[in-house]
Amino acid sequence: MSRYGDEVAALAAPLEGAGDFDVLLDRVGTARVVMLGEASHGTHEFYRWRAQLTERLIEEAAFSFVAVEGDWPDCERVDRSVRLEDGAPEDPRAALATFERWPTWMWANDETADFAQWLRWHNAQTEPEVRAGVHGLDVYSLWESLREILVHLREHDPEQVPAALAAYQCFEPYTEDAQLYALATRFVEPACENEVVDLLVQLRRQAQEADGPARFAAWQNAEVVSGAERYYRAMIRGGRESWNVRDRHMDATLARLLDHYGPESKAVVWAHNTHVGDARATDMGERGEVNLGQLARERYGEDDVVLLGFGSHHGTVLAGDGWGAPMEEMVVPPARETSLEGVLHAAAPRRSLFVFPRDDRPDLLTDTLDHRAIGVVYHPERDQWSNYVPTTLGDRYDAFCWFDETTAVRAMRVPAAPVFEPETYPTGA
Template sequence: MPTGRLATASPATRWARPEGRRERWWGVSYRDDVLALSRPLADAGDLDALLDRVGEARVVMLGEASHGTHEFYHWRARLTQRLIAEKGFSFVAVEGDWPDCDRIDRAVRCLPDAPDDPSAALAAFERWPTWMWANEEVLDFCRWLRAHNLRHDPAERVGFHGLDVYSLWESLREILTYLREHDPKQIPVALAAYRCFEPYGEDAQRYAAATRFASESCENEVVDLLVRLRERAAADGSGRFEAWQNAEIVAGAEHYYRAMIGGGRQSWNVRDQHMDDTLDRLLTHYGPAAKVVVWAHNTHVGDARATDMAAAGEINLGQLARERLGTDQVVLVGFGTHRGTVIAGDAWGAPMREIPVPPARSGSVEDALHRGAPPAAVLTFPSGERIDLLTDQLAHRAIGVVYHPQREHWGNYVPTVLGARYDAFLWLDETTALRPLPTRQVDALEPETYPTGR
């Protein structure tokens, strides 16, 4: 299916709610449904049913209900290890910036100029919130991935890549570095784009404001750069893919920041469309047999058409992947918790801290699973059966990098038809904050994401 435009299709899913079914609220018990779907989760062997559900799918997206929870990262890594080792998945793609993740990729694929320990790559993260990737849980996985790759030929090693759109200035610098060494004739067009952005001091908000109030824009310079590098990559893709991808990021970021200043919803769509396009390029780059594990927040992973996002005109990565590749080739896995602690900030750019997560509100997905599921459980959703837990619309918690637990009862919840949004779910009743790594002083010049921190 072609990409690059907003999807308008209605939810095509086996879990569409029966006509006339009302939303369920407080006082409704789903205990029998939960018991029928749940299997205890104690170790990686208990993920067998989920691997069976994956089957021959090319794309497995693993979510998280927050960016700061140890158990989400831990189990996502354990499942990814099995997908790589047993099903031959080709690369991991995450809700992170391309240049930052490229340093990780070089470390885990054991390239000659990369450090022996991925900790150096993770410690270099500077964009707030650094804890999202610079944490002990990701380091443990990256060390495992490097050890795995050392046992394979370079052409068979598993990569680690970023899908996100924020690294405008970093990607411009990466392009200039590449061109100076490999294609100096293209330097003038890259410098024209760099100099257009230079007056804004790497402050995306200043650039975005200028495009709105002074009719200034670097769009033409960015398009010229993208066209040149796209053509060069088509002629010699093996050595030029990263330069092309960085040019796509510059173009996507420039579009994103112009959309951000005009309002949040359109910028969300620009961002998720960019992530989907990047995922498509990576799958093509790795070859026709390539398979990918995606790590991102539930709000990106779970099909937007099964939430109130669709009524607001919002799309997301999980929806776009299903539309492009087909539901048989894409498996979407959500994660959730009832209570615990989380790493987050009080405001955008604020210092991280451990924040309590109160018990989930009554009538929510989390409340139903707390009442009926084992403390840790895996749920795979069967095809064709009509189960109230999966077909009713229920509130489903989503915590961003900015979090205020006192607002739990009127915020942080997305109305969701669980069986249409995901193909499976990992449940951890009580969770703990993840373990951030020490990093350098970070900037908070990037505009706050929409919705906050997801």
């Protein structure tokens, strides 16, 4: 056993059922934002236990919505279903089955469907104005969001259609190919930026003048188009800027959602550990990268934000061996012996919850240890020398869920997904 063995034993509490989250709910208290991570986008245990905790937060602590690392238009279809909107599918699985962007398994899976079905059941017993929603935070859906804006304006604000058409026609020559647009921005400045800004200003003003779900959704789709345009311009230049554009967009979207739901609203966030865990406690911070967890702590204050990380030692995972490749169930080899995962494997119960003390922290929480991060692109044969993020555990998270052995997420059967976004960061997180 490593020198951390006694510390692990003192901090770890066995995690056998949802009732074991009581100590974590006590820590959440009156916090406004709870972020729940995952060490991969393809692990059953991360999704299932994250859902169980979220169900308790919604039922017992009146959390208002779940915001996920997904696209706004896709998640809006799920949101309409779980909130029992007219014309929406009665079974949220039908909405999840329409997810087209690679990797489809990230949200079109049985674990997410089970949670969405529970949420619809829960919402059916509550008044419409307090039903919990599901929303996407991410920045990728440029063309999908443009189309959603056009549909909305043609029905509700036809006088604004020309501005939306100008933006759409500016992007049209790139045939929904993000890389083609990004390359074009190297030679044509500012490309479609002016058209996007004009559209965004108009929709933002309309949403602020006459609030409502439809206007808010149109405004958010315009924010996605604006964020995506910035993201693709930054991506082609390389470096940290595209990552920061993306996470700042997710942070701003979360803030808009909290404002939209009202001053007493509270949010659960589902995203990869690389977005949830405070970047300042990793080498990301040394590279000048920010992330959602850090930005939330800075925006709302550390007492109003709880960050929960996840990890495992070995098992199986769903991933691809390249960007856009078919999904595969891959073997996750045992983690490095000296990594956080290696330390916990040696000393922690097979399923454990760690809620970190605020003071008098042991070395396990203050030392820097390598912490594994598996993305949608994964090469198990390279695991021992890649996929690890140097981490100060007690500064990166407020709590941690540990599963010694894990299994792959159960993907739904959906059509093969087109690939429009190039891989822009090493882990594909």
